[in-house]
Amino acid sequence: MKLSAFLLLLLSFNVSAITADTESAKFSLERLSNSLRQLNFSTSFVVVKNNQAEPYHWLHGIGDNEQELEIFTRLNGPRRDVLRQGKIVSYIEPEQEPYSIISSDVRSPIPSIFRGNISELEESYRFISVGRSRILGRVAQLVRIVSKDKYRFSYWLWLDQKTGLLLKMAVLTRQGQLLEQIQFTHIEVNEQLTDNLEQFQLTELPKVVELTQQQNKALSWQVDWLPQGFSVVKSNQHRLNSHNQGNEKAVEFMLFSDGLVEVSVYVNPSQEKFRAPEYASDGATIVFNHILQGIEVGIVGNIPLATAKKIAESIAPAVIDNVNNNAQGSKGEQQDD
Template structure:
């Protein structure tokens, strides 16, 4: 499970701090995932809450083991080693391939081209002192974050993702966090419902044969993959794009004469837009899914064209 929290600052009074200080905190955040921890956090999306336990164990040789377990409702879990998903619960398995993004480091200097990054003060989360940052989009094609980083470890203790009207789209917040000791290895062992998975290596990257005539500024193509659709059994090509923080995928599925209507929806921060596109080889359904505004997702879907080969970002 990805924990990269995505504003209207309204009544907040920004503390005059150099932008370099904010970028320094983001640089610390990028390195904060290599330390021992165990804790409990709540996740809110579209008015629904869930509680999760998380364990991370860093071995002397540098290997990082992580386990995430949902504590209410179905016992969903994910186990990762060095960022690679090892197993995942059945209810999440079908989502994995679409979320299997190439690992890319957080680059504060690059992000500053597309976001205004500020330190606006301090707070206290889960009994720990936190630095409050805001990451404000410079255009309408991405969301901003309100981010609370642990002063001691730089771990994200809380994040809020709000749309341009100040409405909450997603909340992540620790209620308990212990970074003082290494979790017992038994706590990292997967439960019986955790299903082994295979994520294609970069060398297995597919070639798309499609391109976007319009792409939001700052977004680049991070990868091209193929998967089998659980609904139709068809092989679906999907292209993954990101700006270093926000990301979306474009799925290309042959329709084979199936009658499928265009669709658009928004669930919390996730937009989904499907458009039928006619090609020389028959109609295709182009579906854009990602944590971007709905209007941006729709424009991307309308910009997808068959033809020139899509090339991976260098």
């Protein structure tokens, strides 16, 4: 009886410690979200993958009328800028006419959920507060966002203890293999807007374009399996030029997300009946393609190869209940772990 009481006490202590670590980690992530939305900062970072480093510069601030201002700039190669004034996002790219869209999501190497509602990730990931280390000459808290299943990668974040901002991020497999990382090389937090942002908030952005999609158009194909927590973000049909055949082919597109990771699915008929699976990886990103029974399926996303293969193999003719449910149910199916 004494031994049993001791074991119960030990178990209770371990559960309490795990709960405390989870709550501490979630608090740190919520602080990160607030800092990314509320602080005026100037940072530089590099994305490291495949033994290559891609440098970026990132400016963020709060302008007049509490409007968020943001500038992402890629520093190597042809200049590419992403600009944001509130809910207007502009893309400046070489050999392309500048354009703007209505969105609060800036496409960048930094996952947009980090500035959003962190609780949305709790269905698919565990938050673990590990300890402190020194990054960029600053005291950093290490928080792990760990996948609850084998179908996703995990993310380690080093967060500045003083400001709550991100100092480093690593993407790892379930076995602990490092796939890619983001290392900040400079960070500066200011009370006021920088001169660049002061000037930027007076700048007129390129004309907003409307993103046209085929509304109420039922898709012919659906995804029958997704890891738990994934839901459909959008789906549509479009046509691509087939240069080698001189005609166009219809492609169905579906985009899914679990809040942190996005997976794009492309489906189209093929004159080939079969092609063995082909894939290429770029850091954490997998590009998977195969042809089976005359149907070509492409998968792109930050997921393991086995996950991409399983999604591709689940493509099936759509069962149409109504025109608004043409790609996938609201959540991914429960899977074996």
